[in-house]
Amino acid sequence: MGSETGAINDKAPAIKMVGVHKWFGQFHVLKDINLEVEPAERIVICGPSGSGKSTLIRCINRLETHQQGQIFVEGVELTEDVKRIHTIRREVGMVFQHFNLFPHLTALENCTLALTRVRKMPKAEADKIGMEYLEMVRIPEQAQKYPGQLSGGQQQRVAIARALAMKPHIMLFDEPTSALDPEMIAEVLDVMVDLAESGMTMLVVTHEMGFAKQVANRMVFMDGGEIIEQAPPSEFFENPKNERTKLFLSQILNH
Amino acid sequence: MSGAPSTITAKEASGLAARLRDPRVRGAVFQALVALGFVALVLFIANNTAANLAALGVSTGFDFLNQPAGFDISFSLISFEPTDTHMRVFTVGMINTLFVAALGIPAAMVLGLAMGILRLSPNWLVKRLVGIYIEIVRNVPLLLQIFFWQAVIWTLPPVRDSIALGNAVFLNKRALYLPKPAFEDGAGLVLLVAIVAIGLAFLAARWRRGRRAETGRAPYPWLVPALLMGLPLVAILAMGVPWTWEIPEAGRFNFSGGLQVPDTLVALWLGLVVYTAAFIAEIVRAGIQSVSKGQREAALASGLTQGQTMNLIILPQAVRVIVPPTTSQFLNLTKNSSLAVFIGYPDIVAVFAGTSLNQTGQAIEIIALSMLFYLVVSLSISLLMNWYNRATALVER
Numbered sequence: 001m002g003s004e005t006g007a008i009n010d011k012a013p014a015i016k017m018v019g020v021h022k023w024f025g026q027f028h029v030l031k032d033i034n035l036e037v038e039p040a041e042r043i044v045i046c047g048p049s050g051s052g053k054s055t056l057i058r059c060i061n062r063l064e065t066h067q068q069g070q071i072f073v074e075g076v077e078l079t080e081d082v083k084r085i086h087t088i089r090r091e092v093g094m095v096f097q098h099f100n101l102f103p104h105l106t107a108l109e110n111c112t113l114a115l116t117r118v119r120k121m122p123k124a125e126a127d128k129i130g131m132e133y134l135e136m137v138r139i140p141e142q143a144q145k146y147p148g149q150l151s152g153g154q155q156q157r158v159a160i161a162r163a164l165a166m167k168p169h170i171m172l173f174d175e176p177t178s179a180l181d182p183e184m185i186a187e188v189l190d191v192m193v194d195l196a197e198s199g200m201t202m203l204v205v206t207h208e209m210g211f212a213k214q215v216a217n218r219m220v221f222m223d224g225g226e227i228i229e230q231a232p233p234s235e236f237f238e239n240p241k242n243e244r245t246k247l248f249l250s251q252i253l254n255h
Numbered sequence: 256m257s258g259a260p261s262t263i264t265a266k267e268a269s270g271l272a273a274r275l276r277d278p279r280v281r282g283a284v285f286q287a288l289v290a291l292g293f294v295a296l297v298l299f300i301a302n303n304t305a306a307n308l309a310a311l312g313v314s315t316g317f318d319f320l321n322q323p324a325g326f327d328i329s330f331s332l333i334s335f336e337p338t339d340t341h342m343r344v345f346t347v348g349m350i351n352t353l354f355v356a357a358l359g360i361p362a363a364m365v366l367g368l369a370m371g372i373l374r375l376s377p378n379w380l381v382k383r384l385v386g387i388y389i390e391i392v393r394n395v396p397l398l399l400q401i402f403f404w405q406a407v408i409w410t411l412p413p414v415r416d417s418i419a420l421g422n423a424v425f426l427n428k429r430a431l432y433l434p435k436p437a438f439e440d441g442a443g444l445v446l447l448v449a450i451v452a453i454g455l456a457f458l459a460a461r462w463r464r465g466r467r468a469e470t471g472r473a474p475y476p477w478l479v480p481a482l483l484m485g486l487p488l489v490a491i492l493a494m495g496v497p498w499t500w501e502i503p504e505a506g507r508f509n510f511s512g513g514l515q516v517p518d519t520l521v522a523l524w525l526g527l528v529v530y531t532a533a534f535i536a537e538i539v540r541a542g543i544q545s546v547s548k549g550q551r552e553a554a555l556a557s558g559l560t561q562g563q564t565m566n567l568i569i570l571p572q573a574v575r576v577i578v579p580p581t582t583s584q585f586l587n588l589t590k591n592s593s594l595a596v597f598i599g600y601p602d603i604v605a606v607f608a609g610t611s612l613n614q615t616g617q618a619i620e621i622i623a624l625s626m627l628f629y630l631v632v633s634l635s636i637s638l639l640m641n642w643y644n645r646a647t648a649l650v651e652r
């Protein structure tokens with residue numbers, strides 16, 4: 001099994017979480033999480049704030065450590081082993097709520113840093129790939145600008161290009177539009193829709209229900225650190241089973 | 256609109272009072288008044304001083320600088336005899352102050368940087384120990400600490416029981432004695448080779464960066480150290496080691512020959528370094544913590560290692576926060592070196608603003624020259640650091 005050798009196996013489930021628990025001190029953030037994601041699946045995770053959505057996806061590239069249970073990424077189990085963590089991080093791209101672009105590097109350098117330093121790629125080749133992805137997110141003309149010179153929407157698109165440049169198999173989105181002005185949300189969501197259509201495995205934490213209906217294969221609803229309900233979007237929005245899901249949907253959809 | 260009541264009459268609107276309500280006019284008037292007052296004050300003080308000095312019969316002017324000093328200086332990097340002039344005293348003082356500052360600033364920076372990073376160590380014991388060091392050192396007056404180090408040095412054995420290291424290095428309560436190299440023919444060539452080696456190392460480093468850009472990997476990681484160490488070493492061996500060591504020799508009361516580092520310099524240097532490093536450590540810690548957690552997470556998420564994250568992401572951003580207050584610490588170290596007076600290290604304040612002043616009585620000239628010296632040094636350090644700070648500034652919209 002891949003988990004024994006620490007080698008990536010792209011036939012295995014993209015992500016498999018088995019009985020995962022996590023505590024922040026006394027606070028039980030994740031309770032018995034079981035989740036399996038197939039390659040090219042697009043999962044949207046929603047739920048009230050503090051329900052553990054972000055913590056869940058942050059466990060997948062080990063920005064957070066889980067204390068119980070197992071997490072497999074493409075067949076490799078996440079352990080304390082630094083080498084495995086690096087292997088997994090190379091295959092998993094992440095986009096953050098607050099962009100987290102490196103302010104001392106240009107947009108293009110943000111995209112090429114990991115290519116040259118982690119993939120040990122020649123600069124010319126990395127620049128070419130970086131430009132390709134900046135074109136994909138529709139801002140090649142901003143390549144030489146610094147993050148401080150870009151709008152929020154542009155910064156988030158650079159952040160997406162930065163993650164994609166590493167050619168990850170899986171993309172994690174942690175509330176990618178929550179810090180944006182309303183008129184900039186669409187430009188970021190458009191890029192994410194393009195990405196979904198290209199067959200990327202995606203886990204998206206978001207409150208954008210229109211986006212969820214459009215691209216998700218499966219909705220995951222979390223509350224109080226637990227996965228309460230999982231269903232395809234049509235069923236999830238039309239016919240939610242759980243009372244808490246119904247309450248949440250009525251709160252975010254009725255205005 | 257004929258009936259609209261106005262509170263400003265035509266007379267008021269055109270008069271002086273109205274003009275004074277204009278902030279620009281008002282500003283100009285007040286500035287003129289302040290300037291006038293300041294000039295008057297300076298004139299008064301100068302006049303008063305000149306009158307008093309004349310009444311006391313004190314000579315003024317800078318002629319005294321050419322008179323022989325008539326006293327000796329305990330430590331000097333350049334030759335000094337009691338028959339030398341006060342100008343020479345001024346020079347020796349400046350060199351001694353610059354010497355301890357030049358030895359102190361890099362040491363304080365290195366120690367402070369290390370302590371600042373260690374303060375954030377996940378190791379509980381290391382973190383606490385560094386915390387204790389910083390809290391003790393920051394909260395005790397520097398003068399007391401310099402006395403402390405002097406006292407520590409005085410617990411060393413007296414001259415006749417000096418601690419010897421291989422009959423070449425001696426340590427006692429008076430000084431540290433080191434062998435002094437006496438250069439012979441060929442030493443210049445070695446120096447030349449060393450300079451060339453530094454130049455080549457620069458080129459090699461640039462070449463390696465270029466190769467990394469081209470191929471993704473920087474070849475020959477040993478190349479730069481090999482050039483820096485190897486070339487001079489080869490030159491030294493080829494020239495047959497072109498110097499001899501002048502070993503300090505034990506005399507009846509003291510050592511003679513060799514290089515003598517007086518106890519006062521060591522105590523002052525230790526005091527300044529340990530004290531300033533504690534402040535720099537706090538600045539470094541604050542700088543690292545000022546970089547948002549998200550930066551570290553984004554770097555790790557894209558596959559960079561912990562070390563790469565520190566070197567490529569965190570430190571370059573922390574530097575911008577660290578540099579300006581660190582500049583102040585460099586200035587503080589330089590100015591605090593004047594505490595040398597209290598333990599007898601012959602810095603500019605001790606020998607020039609101290610002994611020379613007492614002997615000549617020309618306080619105004621001497622204090623002015625000393626102040627000018629500190630001003631020039633401090634402004635030079637500031638200028639250099641500001642230039643560095645601008646070179647690393649973030650581009651904002």
